[in-house]
Amino acid sequence: MTSLLSSLNQSQRTAVQTIEGPLLIIAGAGTGKTRTLVHRLAYLVAEKEIPPEKLLAITFTTRAAEEMRERVGGLCQEGIDLSSLWVGTIHALCYQILKNEGCAVRFVPDFEIISPTDQAGIIRILAKQFFPQQLPISIKHYALKISREKNELAGLHTSPAGFSPFCQAYQEILERETLLDFDDLIVKTVLLLKKFPDITKQLRSRFSHISVDEYQDINTAQYLLIRELAGPAPNLCAVGDADQAIYAFRGAQVKNFLNFQHDFPQAAIIRLEENYRSTSTIITAARQVIEKNSARIDKKLIAVKPRGPRIELCEMLDEREEARFVAQEIGRLIGGTSFETLGPARDDAGLPAMGFGDIAVLYRLHAQSRYLKKALELAGIPVEIGTSLSLYEEPEVEAVINVLEAMHNPENDFAVSEILQNSVKGIGPKTVTLLRNRAQELNTPLLETIRLKNNFTKIAADKCAALGAFLDMHNECIERSSQIPLDQLIKEIYEKLCKQAVQSQEGKNNSIADNENLLDLITASLPFSPVPASEGIPLFLNKISRLREGETYSRHREAVTLLTVHGAKGLEFPAVFITGLEDGLFPYNANSDSGEEADPEEERRLFYVGMTRAQEKLYLTWAHSRFLFGERKSLPRSTFIADIPEETACCYIDPVIKKRTQEKQAKKPKQMNLFSD
Amino acid sequence: MNLENIYKWAQLKGITVVATGDFTHPAWFAELKEKLEPAEPGLFQIKKRYVHEVEKEIPESCRAPVRFLLSVEISTIYKKGDRTRKIHTIFLSPDFVSAGTLNASLQECGNIKSDGRPILGMDSKLLLQMALDASSDNTCIPAHIWTPHFSVLGAASGFDSVEECFEDLTPHIFALETGLSSDPPMNWQISQLDRFVLVSNSDAHSPGKLGREANIFDCDLSYFAMMRALKEKDHRQFLGTLEFFPEEGKYHYDGHRNCNSRMAPEETLSHNGDCPVCGRKVTVGVMHRVTNLSDRNAGFRPQQAFPFHNLIPLSEVLAEVNSVGANSKKVSQQYFKLLEKFGSEFYVLRDCPLSDFKQEGFGLLAEALQRIREGRVNISPGYDGAYGIIKVFEPWEKQENQLSLF
């Protein structure tokens, strides 16, 4: 036992040993929250000899669940079987309950989970129907709308009657197809437990101890579910930090966390306040920032680490200068990436040696990442960006691959219809559907159907011509494939596609030398290019499908991480840049037409989360003007910057700004002279 | 740099096989594929139609066949054993498939499209594994192994041995590049390097800098014969290297360029590694690092060692002889005059009888070349990024010589 507890500090140890009754662990950033939870589970199993199947640990992400299971296993002695320990996300738990208990009592049919693409497809169609006049808003926006509506109504309704017509229509489609989305999993489970007390009773007796991580980020439906599972006098351990609640836009309610004591008056409260992650400089500044909020449980955060270098407040001319500066500073943190960038080190002595993987660049909106990524890559810095498409998802690359697929297997109707729909001028979804139906009637592959000209009777003359051109292209490609290697064939296919394209997208250069994705595709094909393309194609397609499954060398690489502040939750990096600190951008002020209202306290919490990701070195940057969403805007410096205490910061001004001010000042006296003359 | 220019300068310099560099860059790779055609095994020649124009700029006396060898230098930056490592390695390929397959793998790990040497955030050992997976004929040579910041044995971000970097793949490495800042005798002080053959390349970023260092072969004209000569340490087929004076390299001694403090390793040690001017740690140079890793005294020569010869680029010799800048018009005029009269730069520097120069009125040059061939020069070593200075004459000597002209 001593070994299990000896590596913990006093409050962590108390938290681990408090196993009876409700417990709220208020865990500030970097205070060893996960560590405490892991030790607590191990303690319950190994010391208190509670059977693992009686424990339920709810995590925020699947990744966190995997990590937690692994770490608990590492702490327990060998021979203890943890396979029945229930660690997972709340969605995974609900899936299990619905599939087992829910189906057994016929509360739900034997459902499946809707795939993200199908969901997007349904939403796209419905959005066109219900909101024809405001189309440019993203699918994501409507998905969120549905999600919030469902979660908020979770406790109140047993039928979709209370839903908006849009949400109701969506729900009807799902029910017809016996599909559930992620929100349904929770909402339906709550309803199940309310309707069938026996099931609830059975679950309550199965789980003797429940722990919930990131309690500040649960929404109403999740809250209701946890209350149902826990019952009136539970051994429920909720862990979280109200200051890090950043998911209100997904319906999370920080009040659930703040109300814990109200819900469970007998609850014990333990505060984890020793921060092991960041320098005291960073902690001091972060504390100042968050203390401006009112909806919070007051707590201390005490840095264990020494002071470290100051926070750099960096004033930039525009987003280009900002990106250039970030690239330059990364080079400096690494200690120079090439002979050209080797320079005398600026004085933050004591910083540990850094690799690319030690550095993160954060921003409020995905849209900001484009310029940063470009600038870093230009400087030769490897970049990892969570949301970027893989090469094989880029539209022009997909188009070329579809042509190769159709050449390889003429019966691949999917590939053929994709080419027709996306790459052949004059052919739209209607014509494709028509052709597909015809193909089905005749029981022949789509390509073969097109080849039989008499099938075109219902199709206009110009469309017939387009289909003819498509067939010609296909035949030419097949002919060429026995004469030239694959890399050259890809080039030719791309040129043919550009000629046929629906509209060569404006501003987009069709020359291969300028199309980076095409260059990448050609490089990827090089291993299969010593033979004629006809032999290279199957090998290449096989390789691509393996790459799509994630079999690449890339998992071994180290790169600078680019991600949104939301995406950085739970992560830590020796050096962190938070960019775009301008009022309106961060704190973000969503314009009214997007329908999201901004919560200044949540933005401040988000900034706090960003700051506390940094272990050693923190940069905060803003720009006088920025090109974003199609226009150049000048926004004032973020109000957050003024909250950084002077003694924790140092200022850096873009030399371009300095130069401009000097030029302005140099001009002034001349003008004075003009007047005095 | 384009291929036509490399073709021209290889002949001016007297180089038979020249490395293409940068084959990972997609645009350059496409140009190589377009303009080159296979010649002897593993080597390429430029297609005739691309050299009609440039052929005219090459003096009759220098014309010779030129072969290209596919190559690239890659920079890796990664963490191993809690330290940041930055290693440059050279890869050689005998054909476009071996090279292209490596490119395809590299692309999965990062960005190889940006200009300049590609930087990858991956372990050098994995990079070697990828190159070998792409083709067992690919060759890996750790580059300029002593530069402090970007090499396998570098003081700032390298390792203490080649094995520490490449682990169980080390046997696949048979050659090391000494780099501009080291010469073979420095490497001979370290017994762990005995099993490698030392090679020298120019690391040229402009055609005029080709041949600053070079390797001398007397084997069949083929990639495979050249690699075999190195691998088997065949003294009849690999004849050794032409070397820059290592003291001219930017990181020979220790010191601070900004503080004007240049120190030999022993001096640095007596100052506890601090700069006497500013008090901060000095940038440690190659000599210091060699001293630290050495297990033999200076002057030791292993039995297997290959011969080497020190060179000073002809334009620098002419600059000194004429007391003008190396990029001056006068130097360039004389340079081409000499090449037209006698032959390629290597021939002028190494083989041409000195009496020939005297006959043609290049007396002072003949004297300079004789001293260089005999290794009698004055040396101020480079340090902390500042090039060293190699002088053939004492200042007073030249004054006297100039006076004697009148």
Ligand SMILES: [Zn+2]
């Ligand atoms: Zn290099």
Ligand SMILES: [Zn+2]
């Ligand atoms: Zn100094």
